[in-house]
Amino acid sequence: MKSKPLSLASAALLLSATASATPIQPDLSQRDVTRLTVDGLQFKDLNHSGKLEPYEDWRLTPQARAADLVKRMTLEEKAGVMMHGSAPTASSPVGAGTYYDTDAAEKMIAGAKVNSLITRLSADDPAVMARENNKLQQIAENTRLGIPVTISSDPRNSFEYLVGASTSSGKFTRWPETLGLAAIGDEKLTRRYADIVRQEYLAVGIREALSPQADLATEPRWARISGTFGEDPTRVHNMVRGYIEGMQNGPDGLNQGSVI
Numbered sequence: 001m002k003s004k005p006l007s008l009a010s011a012a013l014l015l016s017a018t019a020s021a022t023p024i025q026p027d028l029s030q031r032d033v034t035r036l037t038v039d040g041l042q043f044k045d046l047n048h049s050g051k052l053e054p055y056e057d058w059r060l061t062p063q064a065r066a067a068d069l070v071k072r073m074t075l076e077e078k079a080g081v082m083m084h085g086s087a088p089t090a091s092s093p094v095g096a097g098t099y100y101d102t103d104a105a106e107k108m109i110a111g112a113k114v115n116s117l118i119t120r121l122s123a124d125d126p127a128v129m130a131r132e133n134n135k136l137q138q139i140a141e142n143t144r145l146g147i148p149v150t151i152s153s154d155p156r157n158s159f160e161y162l163v164g165a166s167t168s169s170g171k172f173t174r175w176p177e178t179l180g181l182a183a184i185g186d187e188k189l190t191r192r193y194a195d196i197v198r199q200e201y202l203a204v205g206i207r208e209a210l211s212p213q214a215d216l217a218t219e220p221r222w223a224r225i226s227g228t229f230g231e232d233p234t235r236v237h238n239m240v241r242g243y244i245e246g247m248q249n250g251p252d253g254l255n256q257g258s259v260i
Contacts, residue, residue, distance in 0.1 A: 023059045026256075031138040033146055046146030047072075055145075072145060080113025087117040087136060087151070095120040100132050102139070109139045109149060116150040119206065123156060123170030126204050133205030150260075152208035155227065157197050166227070172200050178212055178239070182229035187242040194246025198259045208260040212243045 025041055036043045038052050046056050054060060054068035070078070088104035089097035098121060108114045117136065121129050133151050140149045156167035158177045173196055175181070181190050201209065216236060217225040229239040249257035 026058055030141065031134070032141050044146070046141075047144065048146070069145065069147070077113045077145065077147075081115045081147075083112075083114045084116045084118065084152070085112075085114045087119045087121070089121070092120070096122070098122050098124070098128060098132075100135060102135055105136055106139050109136065110143050113143075115140075115147060116152060116208070118152045118154065118210065120154070120167055122168065123172050123204065126171055126200075130204045137205070150208050151206050152210050153201065153206045155209075155211045157193075157200070160226075162223075162226070173197075177226050178229055178243075179217075179226045182235055182239055185235065187238045189242075190239050191242035191246040194243045195249070196246075198247050198249060198257070201259050202257070206259065209247055212240055214240045 023041060028035065028042055028044055030044050033048065034045050036045050036050075036052050036056075041059075043052050043056050043058065045052075047053060053072075055065045055072070057065065073081075085108055086095040088101045088108065089095050089099065090101040090104075091097040095118070100121070105117075108117070119129075119133065121132060123129055136149050136151065140147060154166050155161075155178075156169050157172050157175050158166060158169060159174050160177065161168050175193050176184070181193060197209070201207070211227070212229070213224065213227040214236060215224075215228050216233060217228040217231045219225075229236045245251045247259045249255055249259075254260065
């Protein structure tokens with residue numbers, strides 16, 4: 001596992017609706033936690049307390065919810081949020097395969113408090129992949145604070161892939177790698193590509209893309225040049241901008257339809 005910086009405000013944004021003067025009930029889904037009804041509205045009882053806590057209140061801002069959540073977390077839980085692990089399978093040391101090892105996943109999520117997991121599952125059957133990711137969320141629901149896990153993925157929408165750097169596309173759409181998109185040189189096409197990838201990720205429960213690489217490809221011996229948009233700073237700038245806007249569902253930061 002490798003440590004990574006994680007914005008709790010960004011994580012909270014994925015859980016909440018934007019605060020408004022007239023609250024609009026968002027769609028809520030849960031597996032084991034119960035719902036609370038307050039002022040005619042429904043909320044998830046993430047910490048199983050039987051009462052509505054500020055971090056569970058989707059009417060509040062992400063910043064207010066994150067601040068309340070951090071105060072409730074133990075040192076071990078905070079450390080777990082700073083880790084990024086591989087969602088385990090029984091068949092592969094890096095988590096490749098079709099099904100998770102749920103016992104090992106429970107040790108990571110409930111035991112070690114790891115809150116972000118990269119999935120390397122095959123997308124040959126997206127419905128199976130979605131169900132497997134839901135199993136991880138079910139484990140997270142039963143932790144002390146019920147914080148959902150953030151499921152991430154290396155790129156998985158190219159004709160070719162490199163073990164350890166990307167994942168086989170399976171039934172996801174197939175496109176040129178980022179270097180190929182750079183050769184086409186069309187920012188709008190790159191944005192469309194990322195928007196389609198975003199929708200496919202959301203459909204199977206992936207909320208974080210470990211891409212794009214914004215590096216300039218200036219060292220020919222580097223094995224990951226194919227994951228960049230080339231060596232020209234202006235083109236890299238434009239392609240990365242289009243990619244991020246497509247992944248984030250617009251140019252104005254994170255929203256309910258975003259993939260980080």
